[in-house]
Amino acid sequence: MLDCVTSHDKITTAASGFVLEDVPHLSDYIPLLQTYPDPLQDNPSYSVVAQYYVNVDDTIAQQIVVHKNSPRGTHFRRAGPAQKVYFDSEEVHACIVTCGGLCPGLNTVIREIVCGLYHMYGVxxxxxxxxxxxxxxxxNTVPLTPKVVNDIHKRGGSILGTSYGGHDTSKIVDSIQDRGINQVYILGGYGTQYEAAMIFEEVRRRGLKVAVVGIPKTIDNDIPVIDKSIGFDTAVEEAQRAINSAHVEAESAENGIGVVKLMGRYSGFIAMYATLASRDVDCCLIPESPFYLEGPGGLLEFVEKRLKEQGHMVIVIAEGAGQELLSGNPSIVNKQDASADKLFPDVGLWLSQKIKILHT
Structure with missing residues (x-):
């Protein structure tokens, strides 16, 4: 039984150390909000599926493995269709926007939102x-229908275009209100989602019945609980091409070393998955596992050993790995890239230079 709720942060606690980190909802600030039967009940493709709906009390545990005597820990609200919805399909006016850098699969997401709303919910x-x-x-707008988006999943980029910056919360919510939009789907990374939260806060302040849905765009797969993030599989596949090229180059030279730097600011999923799939990698460095260069057990000692054994090697390193070893670079401290993320020093270039010094 839930017994304590912090309304703003939507954190609920219960017995046995249960903590629910919930998401804000329209019903938090609109009293006596009307509900409607889910249109899926009348959809022949879904109505025959037993127990299709998600129970309102279903949650997902953040940690799958816990000790039998430890607290139950943090949980999240389970996503999925509910028996009651808060919008009448005929009244829904939705919009979709993509922000920030490009990512494989953006057009697929746009297509699925449009087709799902149209065919499953009658929007x-x-x-x-x-x-x-x-x-x-x-x-700048374009109407989206299943016909318009039918083949877009075969193209790269985003059919809607994208940009960095330009966020003006008041102007955006004014536009949402003027156009009569009541569902907003926002595809973007950390900065974009932070700004999406600002949009929701302004919507809540004005008391508007507008649902703001954030869809995380990160190929790094650095989102807990979910299976895979958008574009992750494509990133791993492309990374293998780079690894293969580096291996061919290294194998063809005396004491050749191929260094492949891959995306992964705070998580090494791309680097590790590509390494496991390639089998040509001798060393994989990721942010979750600190390493050191000098001394027994250091990276440079391993490089020397591997070169003596086989005459070449390949190192894969995620861009966020080893950053604590470069933190003293004054030219890069506190700088940000176009997406407002902290700008990291080039660990691939740094590692290559350290290895060159070893062999000079």
Whole structure:
């Protein structure tokens, strides 16, 4: 039984150390919100499936493996169709926007949102906001229908275009309100989702019945609980091509060393999965596992050993690995890239230079 709720942060605690980190909801600030039967009940493709709906009390544990005497730990609200919804399908006017850098699978997500709303829920008014957040107030829009998005999953990039910055919360919510939009689907990374939360807070402040849905865009797979993030499989596949090329180069040279730097600021999923799939990698360095260069058991000692054994080697390193060894670089401290993420020093270049010094 839930016994304590912090309303703003939506954190609920219960017996046995149970903690629920919930998401904000329209019902938090709109009293006596009307509900409607889920349209899936009348959809022949779904109505025959037993126990299809998610129970309102279903949660997902953050930690799968726990000790029998330890607290139950943090849980999250389980996503999925509910028996009651808060929008009448005929009244829904949805919009989709993509922000930040490109990512494999963006068009697939756009297509699935449009087709899912149209075919599963009977929503026929979906608008595409072009060019990222500025598209809300620069009037760049395109109607989206299943016919429009039918083949877009075969293309790269985003059919809506994207951009960095341009976020003006007040202008964006003004546009949402003026257009009569009541469902907003936002595809983007950390900065984009932070700004999406600002949009929701402004929507809540104005008391609007507008659902703001954040869809995380990260090929790093650095999101807990979910299976895989958008574009992760493609990133691993492409990484293997780079590893294969580095292996061919290294194998063809005396004491050749191929260094492949891959994306992964705070998680090494791409580097590790690509390494396991390749089998040509001698050393994989990831942010979750600190390493050191000098002395017994250090990386340089391993490089020397491997070169003596086989005459070449391949090192894969995630961009966030070893950053504590480069933290003294004054030219890079506190700088940000275009997406407002902390700018990391080039660990691949740094490692290559350290290895070259070893062999000079």
């Amino acid at each position: 026929h008014k979906v608008l595409g906001i072009q060019g990222g957040y500025p598209g809300f107030y620069s009037r």
